[in-house]
Amino acid sequence: MTNVKIAEIAALLGDPGRAAMLTALMDGRALPASELASLAGVMPQTASGHLAQLVAGRLLIAEPQGRNRYYRLASSQVAQTIEALMVLAGDGASRGTRVPKELREARTCYDHLGGRLAVALADKLQDRGFLVLTEEAGEVTPKGRDFLAELGVTLASAKKRQRALCRACLDWSERRPHIAGLLGTALLNRSLELRWIARAAESRAVTITPRGRRAFAETFGIRF
Amino acid sequence: MTNVKIAEIAALLGDPGRAAMLTALMDGRALPASELASLAGVMPQTASGHLAQLVAGRLLIAEPQGRNRYYRLASSQVAQTIEALMVLAGDGASRGTRVPKELREARTCYDHLGGRLAVALADKLQDRGFLVLTEEAGEVTPKGRDFLAELGVTLASAKKRQRALCRACLDWSERRPHIAGLLGTALLNRSLELRWIARAAESRAVTITPRGRRAFAETFGIRF
DNA sequence: TGAATGTTTCGGCCCCGACCGAAATTTCGT
């Protein structure tokens, strides 16, 4: 039955060490085994075993580079599954573990933005009629396309694109939708290019630069 | 850390017995403990333990009714997580377990339709301009609203609705999107009302009645 | 070629959790 395969995959996600590795890779980057080991808080041998399982289970892809092996998430569907689990984990977390402030403020969510900033961005784009976004779905309006082009955010217009142009992703800390899909990726990349935000060194957290703070206020009316 | 909570929840999904119970509840119904026990293939005591864990983990809700206790999924987010896992499980299943034909044809997916019928429905509604639906997102057009109203499918128009009006759900057997959200639920319910489809007794499969076969052909141009 | 670094394999320990039998508990029907 399919149930068994589901259980197998869920079991892979069900170990604290492996879960730590996977969430560390949620920003889409690839990390070497040793780093994942220390993130998971286990010895390298143990981590190696975990990583082998995750690769065998098609959750990770390994890319040898020199004497390191870099691991990254196998697909955006893996990221979506982890995201779904984060939402569930957040449910009970009202009374429970606290989410670090920086992560709640702004972070990467696989290949797009998450956190308060991302939710605000989604809200403002809707308010101005650039985006239609119900709780979990979305579409860019023609007016929105112009606005985004002016920002320097260009979107592939091909009809037969593989990925969704714009997808809503339920933010696990804010419990409100933010923007994923091609548009989400484009917004993240453009914001990085313009130095409105910068990736933190050791976490998925993203810091808003002073310039970014100004820009988000002027361009979108977002104030923190 | 949040990782730990993720792992806890994933571990709950990571047991074959519990996974079987959860997938059995994916159609949104509530089932008594004894039935879930036999579905999972374990003794009632064992099932009782599993169910207690699932309730404690907020994945299930128990409703005592007489001397039975009925269990159902705690939220649509739980269903979404399981659906995401099914997609991952399906990835490797190209060479692996076969999906029963009836399930691939048409089935319930928590509170909406899944399978070939559902994917065809989504396609046809798009072709006619009643729906905008990129790979993972969607919105109903005004024209579509009229068409649906004529079918007898009425949608709450409240701006502040809790659930998404229309959401795309990646079909795990077809690997293409079908319609979820309020619209998905409404379409399922109306199709049942009109006796176009009927629930199978012991599975999530749905059978298309002769009347339904005619109606889907006439109304949507869907032929099997 | 030899040392250093990153990663994997092997072997053994140990704990957690799934499982079932037996029995207690709750609720319904009569």
Add this chain to the structure above:
DNA sequence: ACGAAATTTCGGTCGGGGCCGAAACATTCA
């Protein structure tokens, strides 16, 4: 009130899997 049915609790067994130490393997650099 009593027996039947559904469920839960308790106690004990057992297997799978995570963990680490030691050592082997791979790759880079001097």
